[in-house]
Amino acid sequence: MVRGKTQMKRIENETSRQVTFSKRRNGLLKKAFELSVLCDAEVALIIFSTRGRLYEFSSSTSSINKTVERYQRKIKDVCVNNNGIHENTQILKDGDMSMTKRIEQLDNSRRKLLGDELDPCSIDELRQVENQLERSLEKIRARKYQIERQHYLRDEDLEVVAEKREEEVETELFIGRPEKQKR
Known part of the structure; x- marks a missing residue:
């Protein structure tokens, strides 16, 4: 016999709802235990019934409180990092917008200096x-x-340099005994 697909809506009959809660709770606790053992994962499961009863499972040897504290630290770190990233992103976006405006201003100024778009x-x-x-x-x-x-x-x-070269005196260079001058 094949089971039909369960429709996901609130069970109206209170007794049936309680039985389904107990079965599913036990199945969920079993799956949490299996996940922690098979994958060596730190698992914490907290369930409150409609009557306010608490059901919990923790794979850590100490307690569920340690897992919840670890979760809270992690969330705090993520929030701080996301805020820092968001602030940096916002600064970059603001800088980008101001650069875009500056480029538009310079482009308009250039067009005006070239004589374009002077009508307005x-x-x-x-x-x-x-x-x-x-x-x-x-x-x-x-x-x-x-x-x-x-x-x-x-x-x-x-x-000036060319003129100086032209004015240079030419001299003869003679090597040897000087000749006697005739008188």
């Missing part, structure tokens, strides 16, 4: 863009003047 700008924003462009242009011209001056000085130095 107010007169004050346009003045700021104009002033920024003028300051940039002054810096560019100063750097250009500096480079041109360096090239001019270098070219001038090369010309």
Whole structure:
């Protein structure tokens, strides 16, 4: 004979409910014991009946309290680590958002400096863009003047060196006895 699948809902008949509770409780306690023996696992099982009676099983030699304390420490550590991770994650998200905003601002500024998307700008924003462009242009011209001056000085130095070479006096080198001069 095949057993049918038990429907998972509250058993209405109190006597049947009590019998099922006792059988299943004993089966659950047996499974907890088997798990602890076969797998060398630390198992603690706490069951309260509807009448408030306590049933417990502990695989540890000391007591169920040691297992519950270990569980509470573990939960506390996990919560502390999760809070730390959550805080770090939040900091990274905030940093990411601020970097995204900064990139958008820089991109908008770049477009304005290139003369794009100026239609929605107010007169004050346009003045700021104009002033920024003028300051940039002054810096560019100063750097250009500096480079041109360096090239001019270098070219001038090369010309001076070339002129000195042309002005050098040629001398003859003679090795041997000096000749008598005719008078």
